[in-house]
Amino acid sequence: MTTAESDIRITQTGEEPGEKSLRVEVPVQRVEAAERRAAEHVAKQAKLPGFRAGRAPLTVVRRKFRGAIRENVLRELIGESWEAAIAQESLQPIADPRVRDLTFEDGAPVTFELLVEVKPALELPRLGGFHLDRTVTAVSDEMVDRQIEEMRRERAPWVPTAEERAQHGDLVSVSIATYEGTETKDPQDYQLVLGQGQAIPDMEARILEMRRGEVAEADVGFPDDFPDETKRGQRRRVRIALQEIKRQQLPPLGDDFAREQGDFDSLAALRTAVREDLEAEAAREADADVRRRLIDEIVAANNVQAPRPMVRRALRAFAQAYEVPDDRFERFVTEFGPIAERQVKRDLIIDHVAQQQGLKATDEDIDERIEDIARRRRVEPGQVYASLQKAGRLRELERTLTEEKVFAYLQSQSTVRDT
16 A cells, blocks of 8 residues: 555565565655755765866766665665555564565666564463472582682682692693694694693593603594584594693682681681572572573463564574674574574563563663662762663663563462472
8 A cells, every 4th residue: 555654655465473574666756856866965975077076967977876876765765665664554663674676777666575573462361370389499518618619719829730740620731733644733832721621531631641741642532512513523643742730729718718808807707608699699590490480381371472583583693692603503593493482482471561561660760770789889870870871781771670570570470489
């Protein structure tokens, strides 16, 4: 149909959950008017031999700058068509449209198709009545000990050891060269902490057998999950030179160590604080587990589907965040497809509930949270706001607060039992 706002003809040609396709036809008169405006704009800036700046005839300008004029025309017409489509179809787009099947010929209408990602209509007749157990993992003395031991290692210096052989946990300096025939090639220096998976297993096993200063040879196999796919499953002969062995010098575990970690007057006070932190983390993990299972219940009860276009968008975002190369994208899609689908369903439910129940975070909510952060950091709220704004994290904070409100509402509609 022709829109009420213009003479651009827009016809829906297809629809699936999360996406619409619209055929657009821009009449010749509008195309010619856009071409005339574009040519006049270019003519004002054009500098052509034999003409003063901005005085070249339009016929010359059209011929000389045909490509630039057509680009400006298409930009204008596609923009106008998009605005008309939003008004005519009452669209709620979640991204700019994609354009395909574009036809632009002299003396003819401009035609193309707009592929529009839209938020699908969602019906959630059941949001509550579920029964969920919330289980918080108990914090043991061993867990506290491990955390404090990690704190000891974080700042402990590496010092040379008199030991002739390395052991797990040591930092070794090695030179590794591969063989090509009888000759070694491209020796490389590495520093590796043994026992942390920084070297392939065969290499690490051979280093553990060596003495400091020794040069040895080994046949090593690359595991099937080796990052460089071209080497997976292969075997190589290498020469290894063990140059140095260092071991961490851990600080004595006592009150002095506790005072170095912060505002603690004794090791007992540090242990109490570590336990409280671990218990708080365990509670957060239990809450996150309840939220995951609650979303699963809502998805199953309402047969929520994840629109393919939105799943594709989520996968593209994941791939960009993880810097996935193009040649590995299809494998990435296979591995991360279920994760992206789950994320889309979760976001659809949260957005729907937030809108229906009026739970979107307000400016007052954001200000209150910023003030809380400022109190805990002992800084001014304006400083926190400026920091979040500079880092582009204000929208993230708004989303977090909205989700907190939504999950508080959803949990109030069900029974959550602590076990």
